[in-house]
Amino acid sequence: MNQLQNFTKGFLKENPVFVLLLGMCPVLGVTSSAINGLGMGLATTFVLVMSNTVVSLVKKQIPSKVRIPSFIVIIASFVTIVEMVMEGFLPELYNQLGLFIPLIVVNCLILGRAEAFASKNNFISSVIDGLGMGLGFTFALTLLGTVREMLGSGTIFNVSFVPENAQTFLLFVMPPGAFIALGFLIAFINRLKHKRA
Amino acid sequence: MAQQKESSLFNMLTTLVVITLISGFALAYVNQLTIKPIQQAQLSKKKDALVEVLPEFDNNPVDTRYAVFVKALGDSVEVYKAYQSGELVGTAVNAFSPDGYSGDVRIMVGFLPDGTIHAISVLEQTETPGLGTKMTEAEFIDQFADKNPKDFKMQVVKDGGQVDAITAATISSRAFCDALQMAYAVCVDSCDANTGATSTDEKTH
Numbered sequence: 001m002n003q004l005q006n007f008t009k010g011f012l013k014e015n016p017v018f019v020l021l022l023g024m025c026p027v028l029g030v031t032s033s034a035i036n037g038l039g040m041g042l043a044t045t046f047v048l049v050m051s052n053t054v055v056s057l058v059k060k061q062i063p064s065k066v067r068i069p070s071f072i073v074i075i076a077s078f079v080t081i082v083e084m085v086m087e088g089f090l091p092e093l094y095n096q097l098g099l100f101i102p103l104i105v106v107n108c109l110i111l112g113r114a115e116a117f118a119s120k121n122n123f124i125s126s127v128i129d130g131l132g133m134g135l136g137f138t139f140a141l142t143l144l145g146t147v148r149e150m151l152g153s154g155t156i157f158n159v160s161f162v163p164e165n166a167q168t169f170l171l172f173v174m175p176p177g178a179f180i181a182l183g184f185l186i187a188f189i190n191r192l193k194h195k196r197a
Numbered sequence: 198m199a200q201q202k203e204s205s206l207f208n209m210l211t212t213l214v215v216i217t218l219i220s221g222f223a224l225a226y227v228n229q230l231t232i233k234p235i236q237q238a239q240l241s242k243k244k245d246a247l248v249e250v251l252p253e254f255d256n257n258p259v260d261t262r263y264a265v266f267v268k269a270l271g272d273s274v275e276v277y278k279a280y281q282s283g284e285l286v287g288t289a290v291n292a293f294s295p296d297g298y299s300g301d302v303r304i305m306v307g308f309l310p311d312g313t314i315h316a317i318s319v320l321e322q323t324e325t326p327g328l329g330t331k332m333t334e335a336e337f338i339d340q341f342a343d344k345n346p347k348d349f350k351m352q353v354v355k356d357g358g359q360v361d362a363i364t365a366a367t368i369s370s371r372a373f374c375d376a377l378q379m380a381y382a383v384c385v386d387s388c389d390a391n392t393g394a395t396s397t398d399e400k401t402h
Contacts, residue, residue: 062212065204070216077220081227088234091242098323170365174325 007128010136016109017140017182018189023109027141028178030100034157037145039093040100041138043082045131048110050078052130055118071114072105079104109137140185147181148172242320243291243305247277250307250316251287254279258289265383270295274379276387285310288387291320292380294372299323302332302372306380313345317377322369329369337363337370346381 016022026044031037054074062070083101086094094101104110113133118126149155152173154162162168171177240259247258258277266273275291287310293303303321308314319333331337340361341349352358353370362370 063204063208066209066213070212073213073216073220077224080224084227084231084235088231088238091238095321170328174328 003125003128006125007132010129010132010134011139012136012189012193014133014136015140015189016133016137017144018186020109020112022112023107023137025103026100026107027144028175028182030097031141031145031148031178032152032173033149033155034142034145035093036096037141037143038138039090040097041134041141043086043097043101044104044107044110045134045138046082047075047078047104048113048134048137049127049130051075051110051114052118052126053123055114056121056123056126059119067119068111068115071111071119075110075114076105109133144178144181144185147185148177151181152177246305246318246320247279247289247307249318250305251277251279251289252281252307252309252315254281254286256280265386267379267383270379274383276383279307287315288384290380290383292376292383293321294375294379296368296375297322297324297372298329298366298368299325302369302376304373304376304380306377306384308381308384311345312347312381312385313343314341314377314381315343317341319373324366324369328366329363331363331366332369332373337361337373341377346378351377351381 010016012019014020017024017027023044026040030040051071051074055071058070079102082104083094086097086101113129117129121129146156149157150161151169152171154160154166154168169177172181244259251258256279258279261278261280262275264273264275270293272293274293277289277291278285279287279289287307289305289307291303291305293301295301300323301321302319302324305318305320306314307316317338319338322330322332324330324332341351350358351360351374353360353362353367353374355362355367356371358374360370360374
């Protein structure tokens with residue numbers, strides 16, 4: 001697999017949300033608006049790239065029996081850094097995402113890539129994998145957030161396109177709406193993929 | 198996995214110790230870098246809210262801050278006084294209700310000296326997006342402006358009050374009203390203390 005494929009696989013072929021179905025907790029939890037999805041996706045991308053980088057660099061020094069705790073410590077450190085930086089410099093977004101930032105630690109996408117990819121591949125491939133997967137995750141979250149926001153609040157990135165007091169499908173900004181919207185999106189993506197094949 | 202090291206007690210211990218040490222130092226360093234901006238962000242949020250809910254003032258209300266203990270909550274709320282050329286023009290109360298749909302609802306309420314509500318700003322809420330979060334929007338909040346709680350019953354209509362609840366978010370609206378009532382109670386207490394003369398000076402210093 002060349003590096004370009006390695007990068008682009010995260011968007012459609014192995015999209016973490018639509019195909020691998022990894023990290024569903026933040027996917028369903030924060031995507032009530034497009035901007036939340038985007039913010040969460042970028043925060044996760046940063047953690048994913050950094051943890052993939054570090055894991056691929058130290059993989060030979062870590063005894064295999066303690067590799068999972070070691071990976072978790074590495075991931076948790078980067079998550080805490082993201083949290084502190086975001087609270088200091090992006091307080092608005094921090095208030096919105098709140099609880100979900102520390103939960104990036106237990107996002108199985110990140111540990112999954114560390115274990116399945118970064119611990120077996122070299123530094124450059126791991127960085128590219130992290131970037132591709134992270135941006136694919138961001139893309140999926142933003143897409144899901146946009147769909148839910150459009151249907152649920154009648155806005156896109158907080159810009160309203162329906163008349164005031166219009167009735168919107170409130171269901172879509174609530175948890176059941178997340179499942180429904182995700183289900184339809186996955187069906188749609190699957191159809192796209194099968195057409196190509 | 199062949200490339201990974203064999204595990205022995207010694208190398209497992211050293212690996213974990215080294216990793217935790219490095220991440221500990223890294224976090225301490227980042228913490229030092231971000232602690233100032235974090236405090237500043239929280240302070241400026243408070244200041245913005247004060248400017249929003251109080252009439253024009255020329256002192257720094259953050260300096261006049263004092264806490265009032267509320268028994269019902271087992272926690273204290275903060276009170277700020279605003280002065281314009283020495284005259285008291287408003288009181289802001291930072292009150293909250295633990296009974297939101299998911300977590301605390303924290304609001305800043307500005308009262309005029311006669312107890313009339315000047316404006317309200319929502320500081321913190323984690324209500325359902327699109328439903329409870331409408332409490333931050335003008336449509337809901339503006340109904341309280343210029344109302345005096347003396348003749349405005351701060352309960353949702355369902356409970357026999359005069360507050361139009363947010364559609365499909367009665368619990369959130371109730372929590373908002375609870376916080377508002379608490380703010381008013383605290384404000385009335387502090388205003389009584391004011392008319393009781395000298396006590397404010399002692400409190401502010």
